[in-house]
Amino acid sequence: MxxxxxxxxxxxxxxxxxxxxxxxxxxxxxxxxxxxxxxxxxxxxxxxxxxxxxxxxxxxxxxxxxxxxxxxxxxxxxxxxxxxxxxxxxxxxxxxxxxxxxxxxxxxxxxxxxxxxxxxxxxxxxxxxxxxxxxxxxxxxxxxSWAHKFGTRPFTRDILPTDTHLVALIALGEGWHNYHHTFPWDYRAAEAGSPLNLTRRLIEGMAAWGWVYDLKAATPGMVKARVLAKGDGSHPLWGHSTFEEFQQHENR
Known part of the structure; x- marks a missing residue:
């Protein structure tokens, strides 16, 4: 915040x-x-x-x-x-x-x-x-430390921060660090659907109670475009695609 x-x-x-x-x-x-x-x-x-x-x-x-x-x-x-x-x-x-x-x-x-x-x-x-x-x-x-050395880089391959389940578990969701450095303004600090993200659930619960508002998040289209353009190929859905294939699909 x-x-x-x-x-x-x-x-x-x-x-x-x-x-x-x-x-x-x-x-x-x-x-x-x-x-x-x-x-x-x-x-x-x-x-x-x-x-x-x-x-x-x-x-x-x-x-x-x-x-x-x-x-x-x-x-x-x-x-x-x-x-x-x-x-x-x-x-x-x-x-x-x-x-x-x-x-x-x-x-x-x-x-x-x-x-x-x-x-x-x-x-x-x-x-x-x-x-x-x-x-x-x-x-x-x-x-x-760990999340700048061990893990995958599904969103931006040419930076040190990584996505790692271990740190996500220990830090209650903060382990999806490659995502966080790619979209630092996203309140979830992780892609939608990422597991072990209790912090995101807490924020969304507080939003439901009216305690927090104006939540910012990257759209699925933004995330997919970034994965295809800059990812290291490890994303479970789009990791093996290429940005050229994505552009061709969008132009059809």
């Missing part, structure tokens, strides 16, 4: 999503969106914060353990963030991120087991904070 403007949401849901993003512990939303927009604009080049061309380890976690490439700093200053800067809720989270993170990502998750079922402080901290953070963050990082 914030990175690609794929849909809009009512204010109460925005607040809930901001709290969830805070719990995820991946920096404030403003920084996350800037990095993600930069990743798409300069994907797998020196201007990409987690450039997969530098190897699996770098794109997974190494980019957070090293100084930013000068191109990352230079290109990051050019990313338009005016839409987020006009959102008071986003900027409130940005200004108070550390306090909000301590409250929602550490204090509340740790206190609930202690208060509700007499868990020890040590166990609660180790499981409800450290284990949860390590598991969820590494699952998210697989989108930057």
């Amino acid at each position: 914030w990175s690609h403007r794929a849909f809009k949401a009512i204010t109460p849901l925005k607040i809930v999503l901001l709290i969830g993003q805070t719990i995820a512990g991946q920096n404030c939303l403003w920084v996350w969106v800037r990095d993600h927009r930069q990743h798409h604009r300069h994907s797998d080049t020196h201007g990409d914060p987690h450039n997969a061309s530098n190897g699996f380890f770098f794109s997974h976690i190494g980019w957070l353990m090293s100084k930013k490439h000068p191109e990352v700093i230079a290109k990051g200053k050019l990313i338009d963030m005016s839409d987020l800067e006009a959102d008071p809720w986003v900027m409130f989270q940005k200004d108070h991120y550390k306090k909000l993170y301590f409250l929602f990502a550490f204090l509340v998750p740790v206190l609930v087991p202690i208060v509700c079922w007499d868990e020890t402080v040590f166990n609660s901290v180790m499981v409800a904070f450290f284990a949860r953070a390590i598991i969820t963050i590494n699952g998210t990082w697989m989108v930057n």
Whole structure:
């Protein structure tokens, strides 16, 4: 919603999503969106914060353990963030991120087991904070690493992002990454009918309740044309066709 403007949401849901993003512990939303927009604009080049061309380890976690490439700093200053800067809720989270993170990502998750079922402080901290953070963050990082190396490229063959069932399972639908880089503004982040896409189902459920609206999605015709023109031949329906055959069929 914030990175690609794929849909809009009512204010109460925005607040809930901001709290969830805070719990995820991946920096404030403003920084996350800037990095993600930069990743798409300069994907797998020196201007990409987690450039997969530098190897699996770098794109997974190494980019957070090293100084930013000068191109990352230079290109990051050019990313338009005016839409987020006009959102008071986003900027409130940005200004108070550390306090909000301590409250929602550490204090509340740790206190609930202690208060509700007499868990020890040590166990609660180790499981409800450290284990949860390590598991969820590494699952998210697989989108930057595994899904830029292993898998198929049915929609755009000359980029690193791939479609992979494994990451789609772990990241609740975010593993159809070749599609996402081809149509980044599509709210589904995957082709219609792709399995393991619980995030898409959640968004559609919220749309049915009127909580989100103005959903954007690529049409089947757009998807087919792209597969035939730029795909690697792995698409289950049109992968073995050619763009010339598609054009001939359309002209008949």
